[in-house]
Amino acid sequence: MASFAGIFFPLSEAVASPKYEMRGAWLVTAYGIDWPSCQGASRQVALTQQSELDSILENLHRAGINAVFFQVRPMADALYNSSYEPWSGYLTGNRGTAACYDPLSRCIERCHALGMECHAWINPFRVGTRRPSTSLDVVTRDLWMTNRVGKSTMTIFNPALDETRRHLCNICREIATNYDIDGIVFDDYFYNPEFIPEDERAADWKYYVAAAEAGQSMADWRRANINRAIADVYAMLSTVKDGKIRFGVSPQGIAGANGVYDCEGVPSLPSYGVVTADSQYDKIYSDPVNWLKEGLVDYISPQIYWTTDNRRHPYGGLSRWWNDVAEMYGRHCFPSQTIASFAKNNTPDQWNETFRQIELNREYSFNYAPGAVLYSARYIAGKYGPGFGKALHEKIFKAPALVPPMRWKGKSRHLEVTGLSLSKSGRLEWTAADDARYVVYAIPDDVDDADAQSSGADGIDSTYILAVTYDTSYTLPAKYRKGYRIAVTPYDRYGIEWQPTYL
Template identity: 40%
Template sequence: MVKNISIRLFFIFSLMVSAGVCTLPVWGGSPKREMRGVWLATVWGIDWPSVTGTTPAIQRKQKAEMMELLDRCEKMNLTSVFFQVRGMADVMYDSKLEPWSSFISGKRGISPGWDPLEFVVNECHKRGLECYAWVNPFRWSAGTNYDSDIDRKWKDQGWLLSYGKYTVFNPGIEEVREHIVNICREIVTGYAVDGLVFDDYFYPNRIPETSDAPDYALWQEQSPWMSFGDWRRANVHKTVADIHCMLLDTRPDVRFGISPAGVAGKSHTSSDKWGMLPCGVKADDWQYKEIYSDPLGWLYQQTVDFISPQIYWPTTHSTAPYEPLVRWWSNAAGLYGCHFYSSMTLAPLEKNNTPSQRSEILRQVEANRALSMTGEFGSVFYSAKFLGKLSQDIAREHYSSKALSPRICRKGGEKPLSPSGLSSKGGVLSWREQKCDSGKLRRYAVYAFPAHLSREEIMDTGGDGIDSRYLVRISYGCSVAVPMGMGYAVTAIDGDSVESDPVFL
């Protein structure tokens, strides 16, 4: 109780401080550290691919479409791509545990003849982009009755939980939770992904809390002393915590985040439970009782590195205005040492691609920066197919320079070793990689600046190494083409986005 009182008092203070900047300052320019992500949806071919099948011609078309999307991400100076690799308990990679996705090959369980996740990781890294594996942890179907061998096995095991049109893996079954952990382990140990992210599908919408519920007997068997709703939310918490522990054991450099619905922590749901002030907007925290999602619990338990709530409303919305929600989420995440990166929708641009609508989105980007309590901020756009409608506006000023991801602060974190042997020949800068812990991804920040400038003159005024205006490339390899006749510097960056001391040429 004392801890919750202290947390609540700090939360009140932090909200008062952020409320002092309620008049949103105009923050143009391009900060050095910022999550600039995009959701790349594959389920139903929302963003990619436009065609499914297994022929060489279809493979070439799918790869060409992906490279076009990633080229746009690079030109916009984004940092990260959230690539959907598991939408309906089917996958976009060569798995030993689950079937190939019909959204790539045209038929569930049939290989497309290539490995999309391997391809996307490699193509992202060629462009200096982080690749996050986007996983739907529980969803099995949105109405389709899949009947492959593995699907029949899951049915026979009693793993599936249905209500309405949705069927999910039952979070109350321990073997189900172990399976989800194993899927995530397969991804992060088999592929050089930079992160892992879940979205907002948990229990089926509005599944009842009565004896008619399909998981009623399981609740009574396991935890009848808990309320039905608390038991379901605890099952989700267990899954998130198990994923967190698995990552610490296998790939501690992988960042883990979740993208819940945009409103949480109301006074009648979970704010008091976790010692926080309630979210003050009029809109309801429907996710708490309808899908049993309680994001404040993940933040309190520190089982995620970041939270990316789907704040899909404009600044003028009557019940869920954008800026108050950003302020509340930023404070809630910062309170427990987690990062907050707002997920924003670009969908209005499809029918209303006007200067005022684009200005609304840019204002939201500014809000994400200006209302950050911790200074570790970002924006994740939904979804990739709309990027072209915003690319010129945002690249003109807000993303005018490249950026590094925000730093994740972990216990015992030290700067990575600087690269060595920096040399330049024929417009190609190269260096030698220093040894690092096995399994940890390393990448490099490459800077080019006018040779007449001193080292002091090129430094970031905030004390974060070299200024981002000179950042020309993020490289996952040890050589890169650079503009000739400049001064150069290279730093190593670890999975937590901690930057080494620079080496100069």
């Protein structure tokens, strides 16, 4: 434990800002935590919400964020135009009351205009502490199960039901088909530990008795239900848009199944200085190692919400363990980090803790694919962490970064920018290459091509990136119209960057 607890990584010796890195931010809509600050269905409220959202996204972009995890289904509801679930009361004030605009469309449009990815964040099973009763809720009510402990209740979709998994797939398919999203991400709401006994008191007991295999414990049966749901969604997404939509899950920060995978070479947590057991395996029936092992996710974003000097579960040891396991199974690891402490301690010392964690992610990642997802947006782009976004950009996210490529997809095809031209007004234009994004570079004339190449990744170094754009045009700032060589590369939806075309 001593090798990780209390670790200090001086910022002056930081790992260089990498060309490929997930730089995500969770944007929470439940309870209006990050957005929106006001609810209602009127045009005036909608305009206020849109202005707030635009401002948040612009500030995230200034801080160096390249992917926004936008919560669109907090509690079996929708912040988008859904055929399956009611409009969210967190948006309009009343569950089921329609909004006069589509927040997901707005978020995607603004993210893409700023060159950022937009991932639709979905809570897969949670309904809430109260059983809602809109017309769309009535349709799915038979899929719910409610467990009670004393006077407390929690209702979730029953993961044991085939109909629940179909419903979840239908929701994800509709979002993936109807919206130009870059990813879908689940959080860690599976079964609920406080409300889920493993005996005849459980709301799903009769389903276990009817469906479990001979000798299968209720815990194993529940884990199998969650695993099937993850597998079904991943299989479905592989058939939509040629599998270009990135799928990830953000589980709790400690995993490992308490030694279940030791015989397969998965390292033990104590060898990384972590002495806390994996509670998610036994309490919410979540088994992230299985999802990585079976190739059911493109990335894992474990919620490592502890500091680098924590003695029982230090950030460094957990980041290294997760990265090692993800690498073992050929997938990406982008740890989630909490910055909620800024609400009470918004100081440079506290910021440095976050910076050290990002640097540790970089040190422990493989194949030029580090990443971090910060919880949450209001501490980067809102009033709760003033100054942090600017410091994040200046100290850690100095140069732009591309989200790491999903090379295991195997469906990417060669792309090339053609017809590149520059008008007298400074407008770059080119011909579309499939549905790719593009990276625009400006290389000083006194830097030759060899020296402009990235030393830690393929292609041109990220210090020369001017913009990532989803359009086939870009207005070149006046200072780059002379004395620079301009290049544009296709950057496909799998995250693979192709060869540059020079002006």
